[in-house]
Structure formats: C-alpha cells, structure tokens
Amino acid sequence: MTAFWQDPITFLRLWLENLLLSWGVSERWVLLIRYAVGAILLATAALLFVILQLWLERKLIGRLQDRLGPNRVGPWGLLQPIADVLKIFTKEHITPAGADRVPFNLAPVLSVAAALMVWAVIPFSATVFGADLNVGILYLLAVGAVGEIAIILAGWGSNNKYALLGALRTVAQLISYSVPMTLSALVPVMFSGSLNLNAITRAQEVWFIVLAPLPALIFFVASVAEVGRAPFDLPEAESELVAGYSVEYSGLKFGFFYVAEFLKAFTVSLIFAVLFLGGWRGPGAEAYPVLGFVYLFLKSGAVYLLMILFRGTLPRFRIDQVMDLNWKVFTPLALILLMVIALVDYFLRGGLPLVRVLVLLGVNTLAYIVLDRLLSSRERVRRQPVAQPVRPVARPENLINPTETGVAS
C-alpha cells in the first residue's frame, strides 16, 4: 500500500476501489466506475485549468505590452476570468437566419472535445495515466484532426460567407502544419521504438530535445501554428478580419471556441513536454510519483510561457508567408532530417551514449547551418534594395519651417 503523500492519486484510487468492493460491487462495475470518475475529474480539472490559464496569459501579455493586465477583480485580478465566465454564461445565444443548426451547434462542443480528448492518454506520472494506449501518438494526431472538422462545421453552419472563407483558410493552415508535425513526431518514435506515450517517456534517459533539437523546433513551431496562436493567428486576425469562422457565434458558444483555443495551447505544450522534454521524468519521480506531476507541469508550463512570449513579441505572418514556411522550409527539412537521423543513428547503435548524443547534436547543428545559409541566400535574391526618399525624423533641428517650404499657415 503506497503512502498518501507518495502518490495521492493512486492512494485515492485504491481507497475508492476497496470501498466499492467492500460494498459488494462486482469487479467489472468497479472498473467502470473508476474510469468514469477518473474521466470526469480529469476533464473538469482541465476545463477549470483554462480559467487559471486565461488569467496568467492576460497578465503576462499585459506586462509584455507595458500594461498592468487584469487587476481589479480579486487580488492581482485573479477572479477576473471567473467574472468573465459568469458574464458570458448569461449572454444570449443568437442563431443566424438560415443557419444549418446541427453543425452550428455541434461545432463549439466538438472543438472543446477535441482538445480535451488528448488528455485521456497523457502520462502524468509513473503511476497515473489515463489510457496506456499502445497507439498513443496516432491517437493524439487523429484526435487533433477532430478540431479541424469542428472549424469546418462552424464555417459551414453559420450561413455567412466570411465564416466559410475563414474556416477554409484556417483548415488550410492547420492541415498544412500537421504534416511537419507528424513527420517530426516520428523521431521520438524512432528513438524509443514505441507509439506508447508512457514508453516514450521512459525511454528518455537523455531528453529527446538534446538528441533531436531541430525536429523538436519544427514540432514546437508547427504546434503553435496548429493551435492558431500568434504569430500564426491568421484565422482570427482581429485587427484585419472579422473573427473568421466564429463570427456568427455569441454567448457561451463563442466562449467555448475561446476555451478550446487556450486548452489546445496548453495541451500541445503537454504533448511537447512528453515527446521531447522527458514527460514526468526527473530526480525521484519513480519513487515518489507525485513529483511526476510537478515535473510535467513545470516542463509544459515552460513551453507554454515560451508560447506566450512568442505571442507577445512577434508580429503576425501573412498567409503566403505561413504557407511558404510550412511547405518550403519545414516539410522538406523534416523529411531530410528524418533520412539523416535514421541513417546516422543506425551506425551509432550499441555505441557509447555520449558519442550518440554528440554526433546527433552535430548533425542537427550542421543541418541548421545549411538551412540558414540556404534561407539567407534566397532572402538576398528576393530583397532588392529600393530607392527610398529620406524620411524626416522628428527632432528639434528638423522642424519643418512653414516659410522655408512655402506652405502658408
């Protein structure tokens, strides 16, 4: 029997199981009840976590933009998202005339469900994981695609040309970025020899980001694009388009698209932490599984903070730049890296681990340098110097004198 402070969740699980068994519930039903309770708790926790995330993101973006962020409701504005949720909960649901009601109402539900379903297979610690699926990564990729269906449904159901167009643009971006994402997710699978997320975590004696930094970078950027966050937030570029596919939504239905976006952002950080940062691994995580939670959330939190930093610092891409980055840089690069790593790692089999790490790092660095050269040489060709008039700079000595320029005041 494990102690409570060693592994609280397993402790509670065993307690619940023993309680039910002592009541005379049959084994099958105990399993079913355990799964149902686990699923409901995990899904609710994930949705509640979004509330904290909303606060964190608004506060940090506020700081990055030299604002205070929410600071009125509760200490440090902590209760602001709760106030927002309560407000949006009481807003009217407007269904546009001529909307296709089934897809229109299904879309926000599916969009949240797609982000939530990923949580079913994430290993949270050495002993706590939802489903120990032996096709974990394929499940992740398949479930991720459900979100795209939700977007198409939203665009189609709204009976609005802009919503439909926005949905198509979004899906074009999302499906494009899922190609390098899938290809770079192959690298951890190759190294660990399993699709099972728990096995991948256990195989990371050395974090895979050290063995394969470039695929990790591709995976990270592709997953930022996959979530549709800045700088890839063309789907709902609020200063350029109306809201894209969610233009006709109001009330909680709109709110759920928002929730789905934030939930997806944290979910891809979790996936990145599991695939490349060693998941729950860390000192003492095997003996004290509760530490696994801490490590996993620290790692995915770090990835998430990086995404917030992206959002706070980078300007938005144009759609053709987004597509070029994907199809003309990431996809060929991921294919070439896959070939090179497969070949190099074969010859390093059975060698010293340190040699393997160093050689793979070297290969990645070399690939990065070649890529950088290629890109900058292309950039030089494209960027012709254009003659520009000297722009007057607002300085005391440059003040335009109305008498000199001949403009009568």
Next chain:
Amino acid sequence: MLSTWLYVGIFTLVAVALPAIAIFLAGLLAPKKPNPIKEATYECGVETVGPTWTQLRVQYYLFALVFLIFDVESVLLYPWAVAYQQLPLFAIVEAIIFLAILLGGLFYAWRKGALNWQ
C-alpha cells in the same frame, strides 16, 4: 487492452458531454429576444448578397491534396519508426529511398507552383 479503450470511450463521452451540458444550461439561463435584424447575417452592416454557400477557389483543394499525400505517407512510416531499433540497414535504406521519392514529389509540386499561395 480492451479496458484502456473503454477508458478512451468514457473519456470521449465525458469530453463531449461537458461542453454540451454547459451550453444547454447557458441556453436556459440566457435571455431569448430574437428579432430579424439580430439574426441577419453579420457582414459589418452591409446586407449579404446572393447565396452563402458559394463556389470557392480551387487553391484550398490543391493544398488538401498535397496534405493528403503527405499525411498518408507519414502514417505509413509510423510502423517503420516503431520497428526502427531492430531493423537492418537494408530496411532503413529502403525507407530513406521512400522518403527521397516523396521529397522529389514535393519539389515537383513546388516547381509546378502548387505550393504558392495566391
């Protein structure tokens, strides 16, 4: 093995049910005062012209096709990646040739301009 899929099934039901119940409850709480202006298609005040479900550019279709090729291909590669640690050099070189053919296909599509967003 079957029981892990049972968990996935239960989780899927929960994941669909939670937002659905929330939206249903919000729908009960929210005011309902529909009028024709409010329900009109939102195009920033301009009235919409013609049917909504119009023809769209073929470009999206092209990207979907290229995506399909690469997605099917990467799914094909997953079994190879799982077995990678046990594979002989022959099988690895074969996979590399497969990838090289795909890369050729990508460059062909690039050359033909299928990857240019207009």
